[in-house]
Amino acid sequence: MSSSRVRLNCILAIAIAVAACRPPPAATFTRPATVEELVRIRCRLDGEQVITTWSGAVYAVIPAQPIRRLFDAVGMNVARCLEVDGAWHITSRELMYYLEPGTDRALARWTNPWTDETVPVVHVANRLVQSRLGAGVPLEVAGGRATLVIDVPLLYPNPLARDERTRPFSPLTEYQAIELFSLTTTASSLLAADQPAVAEMTLSWHREGPWLPWMNMGERQGHLLYRAHGRRVAGEAELAPLLRRELAERVPLYREAPRCLVKDQKNETSWTYFARALDAYLAGERFPLPASLDPSECS
Secondary structure: OOHHHHHHHHHHHHHHHHHHHOOOOOOOEEEEOOHHHHHHHHOOOOOOOEEEEEEEEEEEEOOOOOOEEEEEEEEEEEEEEEEEOOEEEEEEEEEEEEEOOOOOOEOOEEEOOOOOOEEEOOOEEEEEEEEEEOOOOEEEEEOOEEEEEEEEEEEEEOOOOOOOOOHHHOOOOEEEEEEEEEEEEEHHHHHOOOOOOOOOOEEEEEEEEOOOHHHOOOOOOOEEEEEEEEEEEOOHHHOOHHHHHHHHHOOHHHHOOOOOOOOOOOOOOHHHHHHHOHHHHHOOOOOOOOOOOOOOOOO
8 A cells, every 4th residue: 555545544534533522513403491491591590689781772763764873872670580379470670871872971861853852861760670481482592502582572552642741742542662682691501400590691682662752752753773782790890880870879779679579560661651750851850760779669
């Protein structure tokens, strides 16, 4: 046998041996998530609270006009998952601030480029957001990553359209929007079912919805498009300076998720908050309005 043929056989043998030692390719599949997997990715099985934070931008979309970036945004959510009467629920609070684009400065007032009216900016301050959790959310596993895909289409009567005081700010009879979430962790962390939560979680969020009431756009055509990305953090120290300052000085309520499933209050939205705060808005007060701790909430 020639020396070149010997060398070729040796190379082939080495290649086969190396291939045999390689790990198999990572599995790729989609299946429904269990409720326990949903809880471990979104929060924790042991009832301890988790904090997530995000940043992004808000765009105006008007037919036949260029899409316009109106605001940057930074936000946070503090949540617990609780098992009550054999079912899992999430109870949480959330803040989001509208920023001057390209900065970390929260807007106190905003001049509407379509109406030339300068209005107070009503930042998001939802003191209670709760829902029941269930199995069946799509879980996509690929490249060693596991992602929950959560699409939330919304259609219900507009609470502002029923009141003559708030109707001019949001006159459409139906509130329609959609929120699109992706929550991602490592597949290996998800498989570690003996842990109350996955080791890390990142998120992306997109939302398409109507003009915000405080923009005072009336019946003008168009809508808002939000996009953001974020992650679960270990504590307040990892939040943006604006959020840390606001939590310490003006809205300490949002430092902690409710310790129980709150059964005597409805979920808050930007629309219901605006209705409650209409007088403060008309008076030009600073938002969000101060919010102290509420020890009676779960007493």
